[in-house]
Amino acid sequence: MDTLHNWLAIASVGLGGQRYLxxxxxxxxxxxxxxxxxxLQQIGFTQRQAQLxxxxxxxxxxQALQWQAEAPDHHIIPFDHQxxxxxxxxxxxxxxxxxxxxxxxxxxxxxxxxxGSRSPSPTGRKVARQLAAELTQTxxxxxxxxxxxxDSECHQGALQAGGKTLAVLGHGLRQVYPSSNKRLAADIVxxxxxxxxxxxxxxARAEFFxxxxxxxxxxxxxxxxxxxxxxxxxxxxxxxxxxxxxxxFAVAGAFxxxxxxxCHYLIxxxxxxxxxxxxxxxxxxxxxxxxxxxxxxxNITLDLCSKQLLDNLDEQxxxxxxxxxxxxxxxTDVSIALLELELAGKVAAVPGGxxxxxxx
Amino acid sequence: MDTLHNWLAIASVGLGGQRYLxxxxxxxxxxxxxxxxxxLQQIGFTQRQAQLxxxxxxxxxxQALQWQAEAPDHHIIPFDHQxxxxxxxxxxxxxxxxxxxxxxxxxxxxxxxxxGSRSPSPTGRKVARQLAAELTQTxxxxxxxxxxxxDSECHQGALQAGGKTLAVLGHGLRQVYPSSNKRLAADIVxxxxxxxxxxxxxxARAEFFxxxxxxxxxxxxxxxxxxxxxxxxxxxxxxxxxxxxxxxFAVAGAFxxxxxxxCHYLIxxxxxxxxxxxxxxxxxxxxxxxxxxxxxxxNITLDLCSKQLLDNLDEQxxxxxxxxxxxxxxxTDVSIALLELELAGKVAAVPGGxxxxxxx
Numbered sequence: 001m002d003t004l005h006n007w008l009a010i011a012s013v014g015l016g017g018q019r020y021l022x023x024x025x026x027x028x029x030x031x032x033x034x035x036x037x038x039x040l041q042q043i044g045f046t047q048r049q050a051q052l053x054x055x056x057x058x059x060x061x062x063q064a065l066q067w068q069a070e071a072p073d074h075h076i077i078p079f080d081h082q083x084x085x086x087x088x089x090x091x092x093x094x095x096x097x098x099x100x101x102x103x104x105x106x107x108x109x110x111x112x113x114x115x116g117s118r119s120p121s122p123t124g125r126k127v128a129r130q131l132a133a134e135l136t137q138t139x140x141x142x143x144x145x146x147x148x149x150x151d152s153e154c155h156q157g158a159l160q161a162g163g164k165t166l167a168v169l170g171h172g173l174r175q176v177y178p179s180s181n182k183r184l185a186a187d188i189v190x191x192x193x194x195x196x197x198x199x200x201x202x203x204a205r206a207e208f209f210x211x212x213x214x215x216x217x218x219x220x221x222x223x224x225x226x227x228x229x230x231x232x233x234x235x236x237x238x239x240x241x242x243x244x245x246x247x248x249f250a251v252a253g254a255f256x257x258x259x260x261x262x263c264h265y266l267i268x269x270x271x272x273x274x275x276x277x278x279x280x281x282x283x284x285x286x287x288x289x290x291x292x293x294x295x296x297x298x299n300i301t302l303d304l305c306s307k308q309l310l311d312n313l314d315e316q317x318x319x320x321x322x323x324x325x326x327x328x329x330x331x332t333d334v335s336i337a338l339l340e341l342e343l344a345g346k347v348a349a350v351p352g353g354x355x356x357x358x359x360x
Numbered sequence: 361m362d363t364l365h366n367w368l369a370i371a372s373v374g375l376g377g378q379r380y381l382x383x384x385x386x387x388x389x390x391x392x393x394x395x396x397x398x399x400l401q402q403i404g405f406t407q408r409q410a411q412l413x414x415x416x417x418x419x420x421x422x423q424a425l426q427w428q429a430e431a432p433d434h435h436i437i438p439f440d441h442q443x444x445x446x447x448x449x450x451x452x453x454x455x456x457x458x459x460x461x462x463x464x465x466x467x468x469x470x471x472x473x474x475x476g477s478r479s480p481s482p483t484g485r486k487v488a489r490q491l492a493a494e495l496t497q498t499x500x501x502x503x504x505x506x507x508x509x510x511d512s513e514c515h516q517g518a519l520q521a522g523g524k525t526l527a528v529l530g531h532g533l534r535q536v537y538p539s540s541n542k543r544l545a546a547d548i549v550x551x552x553x554x555x556x557x558x559x560x561x562x563x564a565r566a567e568f569f570x571x572x573x574x575x576x577x578x579x580x581x582x583x584x585x586x587x588x589x590x591x592x593x594x595x596x597x598x599x600x601x602x603x604x605x606x607x608x609f610a611v612a613g614a615f616x617x618x619x620x621x622x623c624h625y626l627i628x629x630x631x632x633x634x635x636x637x638x639x640x641x642x643x644x645x646x647x648x649x650x651x652x653x654x655x656x657x658x659n660i661t662l663d664l665c666s667k668q669l670l671d672n673l674d675e676q677x678x679x680x681x682x683x684x685x686x687x688x689x690x691x692t693d694v695s696i697a698l699l700e701l702e703l704a705g706k707v708a709a710v711p712g713g714x715x716x717x718x719x720x
Contacts, residue, residue: 127615252612252624255487255635264612264635267627275615275624 005061006033007078007097012060012199013052017079017094019044021352060199064099067174067200073189074173075104083107086342086349087335090319091218091244095197101173102193106166110336111143112280113220113241115213115234116150116227117259124227124259125153127251131224132157132165134277141166145209145216146185146194148178150226150234155184155192164192168215170208172200195219213237221335222247224274228262235262238271245321247330249274305329305337310346310356317352365421366393367438367457372420372559373412377439377454379404381712420559424459427534427560433549434533435464443467446702446709447695450679451578451604455557461533462553466526470696471501472640473580473601475573475594476510476587477619484587484619485513487611491584492517492525494637501526505569505576506545506554508538510586510594515544515552524552528575530568532560555579573597581695582607584634588622595622598631605681607690609634665689665697670706670716677712 006029010020023032023043033053035043040050068074077083077098085107088094100107112135116128132142132154142158144151146167158165167188171177173196176185188194197215198208210233217223223241225248228234241248248271253260267273274280308327312318324334338354341347347354366389370380383392383403393413395403400410428434437443437458445467448454460467472495476488492502492514502518504511506527518525527548531537533556536545548554557575558568570593577583583601585608588594601608608631613620627633634640668687672678684694698714701707707714 123614123616251615252620252627252633254483254614254617255611256483257614260612261635264633267612267633268635268639273612273624273627273633275621275628279628 003029003080004076004078005065006030007080008061008064008076009033009053009057011078011095011097011197012057012064013045013049015045015049015096017096018092020079020096063201064097064199067099071101073102075100077104077107084349085219086339086354087220087320088215088218089349090321090353091214093214094218095215097197099173099196099198099200100193102189103164104193106141106164106193107195107219108339109141110339111141111166111220113216113223113237114142114144114150114154115216115223115225115237116154117229117232117234117262118147118149118151119259120149120153120227121253121257121259123257124150124251124253128153128226129157129160131226131251131274131277131280133161135280136161136163136165138277138281141192143168143216143219145169145212146181146188147209148180152181152184154226155188159187159191166192166219167194168212168219169194169196169204170198170212171204172196172198172202174200175203177204209233210236214240217241217246218244220246222249222280224249224251224280225263225266225271226251227253227257227259228266229258230261230265232262235266238266245324247272249280305333306341306346309334309337309341313347313354313356315355317350317355319353323354363389363440364436364438365425366390367440368421368424368436369393369413369417371438371455371457371557372417372424373405373409375405375409375456377456378452380439380456423561424457424559427459431461433462435460437464437467444709445579446699446714447471447580447680448575448578449709450681450713451574453574454578455575457557459533459556459558459560460553462549463524464553466501466524466553467555467579468699469501470699471503471526471580473576473583473597474502474504474510474514475576475583475585475597476514477589477592477594477622478507478509478511479619480509480513480587481613481617481619483617484510484611484613488513488586489517489520491586491611491634491637491640493521495640496521496523496525498637498641501552503528503576503579505529505572506541506548507569508540512541512544514586515548519547519551526552526579527554528572528579529554529556529564530558530572531564532556532558532562534560535563537564569593570596574600577601577606578604580606582609582640584609584611584640585623585626585631586611587613587617587619588626589618590621590625592622595626598626605684607632609640665693666701666706669694669697669701673707673714673716675715677710677715679713683714 037050037054068076079096083104128150135142136158142154143166144154155165173194176182217237217240225234225238238248250263250266250271251274312326320334348357397410397414428436439456443464488510495502496518502514503526504514515525533554536542577597577600585594585598598608610623610626610631611634672686680694706717708717
């Protein structure tokens with residue numbers, strides 16, 4: 001079996017990214033997939049997982065490969081693919097395979113997650129659309145979950161600004177949910193991409209949506225919460241962003257608006273209050289990355305940052321947040337500098353973080 | 361001349377509190393007032409101030425004393441009076457004399473300043489009234505400036521909750537400004553007090569209102585900004601509160617509401633976002649002071665705090681904010697503990713801060 005085959009096989013049994021990384025220290029992917037069921041159970045697979053991998057994975061693999069073959073914009077991006085997004089790789093539970101319908105190369109672009117209520121106020125809708133449009137105009141990719149309400153407004157805002165957008169879905173890419181978003185989904189495939197960790201035929205299930213949120217947040221430099229009630233999914237997304245050491249932004253709202261309560265809570269907990277797109281762009285690294293600083297200033301910044309990073313890297317993988325801590329700059333700055341270094345072939349993103357690439 | 365006479369005389373020439381404190385290190389109040397004009401100029405009085413003090417102060421003094429004699433609720437509270445508020449005394453520019461119409465004993469009660477726009481949104485008005493009423497119900501005195509808009513709503517909210525309220529005015533107490541607030545002013549005199557540093561006959565002038573704000577803020581444990589545009593007087597008040605090391609609270613508002621912009625700016629600068637009165641009351645000291653903690657807990661807190669304070673006090677006056685820094689508790693906690701200690705006769709508020717009172 002080729003490598004993609006193997007990745008799909010282990011993804012189909014629901015192996016978590018973290019568990020895979022542990023196993024990969026002891027054996028190659030091909031060795032893992034070739035193990036007999038009894039051995040798989042000895043190394044921690046459940047009986048069901050072991051059976052799936054040995055006897056049923058191939059039908060899942062076939063399903064995926066068939067879907068991929070159906071259209072040139074259907075992509076399968078396994079964990080070790082050059083287009084697998086480095087920021088997502090750093091999170092606690094990265095998916096082993098991403099299914100992408102549309103422009104897969106967008107996965108590695110600097111992204112801002114935008115999330116919020118499925119039943120926002122009219123003001124919330126307007127703010128979501130405006131901020132998404134303005135972020136898009138500055139060259140930042142808006143990523144959201146294509147749910148009703150704020151999510152959809154954010155995608156619409158990005159598209160209306162003439163830009164692209166990423167939608168991460170809680171089901172396989174043969175389905176569109178909610179069905180009222182069929183048109184929006186088609187537009188996103190044309191200008192952006194739909195992304196999912198679920199095999200193409202898998203239908204939406206309630207528990208998939210919180211799972212999906214970890215990818216929206218994990219792909220992104222930061223997360224903007226536009227409107228959210230207390231105890232909402234958006235607050236869980238914001239908490240994930242904090243856990244991943246990413247910036248959290250929140251839009252304030254009127255005192256009596258219950259959809260502002262979640263945002264106000266986040267601000268009280270330390271999220272940055274957003275009154276305009278400038279408050280988001282203030283993150284210096286975003287300016288640098290989007291050419292809003294002049295080139296010489298950009299080079300100086302990157303050179304300084306890059307040198308510090310290279311000094312702190314070796315053959316042992318180090319995650320970006322730990323690097324950020326060591327060199328005393330924000331994880332955003334570090335992530336962008338690492339991306340540049342990776343593109344320049346000086347570092348490599350591997351399971352567990354970044355390593356230095358020695359010229360031979 | 362008696363002491364009150366002397367205080368009124370030096371207040372009438374516009375001597376600042378800070379300057380008086382410097383002079384008081386070298387001579388008594390009576391000695392200062394008795395100096396000839398030439399000597400006054402040698403110690404830093406302008407020619408005009410020296411002339412005023414020597415030749416015209418008595419007519420100001422007569423005006424003030426006449427006003428005081430007109431009604432039993434007309435009070436003159438000089439700097440050394442037991443009712444002169446200790447928190448105000450700590451500020452950079454405390455007035456040497458306060459004119460009070462109403463219940464002067466309120467001056468030393470724990471107060472929360474509430475400020476905001478003169479042209480608020482309907483939501484802003486409603487929030488101001490609600491928060492003022494709720495603060496009042498928990499026993500906290502609401503202090504504001506009786507301007508149109510938010511100020512007036514705050515006073516109304518306090519009164520409607522059956523409580524008292526303090527209004528600090530930018531003119532002498534014979535005037536009511538704005539005249540539309542005649543009824544409100546009369547209500548405040550009945551349930552609370554009007555306060556001014558200006559002699560009774562002095563008319564409102566534009567430059568007096570920012571001056572007035574320093575007293576509103578200086579009297580108070582913290583300042584709540586309800587609605588404020590950018591570059592508004594309320595933002596200056598908030599800055600004063602920061603300078604005085606007092607807590608700043610701000611109410612968030614809708615994204616497109618220009619009267620929310622000032623509050624959002626303050627929150628970005630570190631003000632605490634207020635979603636309910638609980639966010640204000642969270643300041644532990646306010647709970648303690650208002651009996652919302654049970655008595656034993658209150659005593660333990662106060663005992664601990666008091667002991668630390670007494671250990672840090674001696675015959676040299678120390679301002680409360682410095683004490684707070686030294687003992688590592690908030691200035692609010694310190695202020696309230698000091699008030700208790702002062703009432704117990706263990707410390708004294710003097711020019712420049714607090715000193716210990718040794719039992720003889």
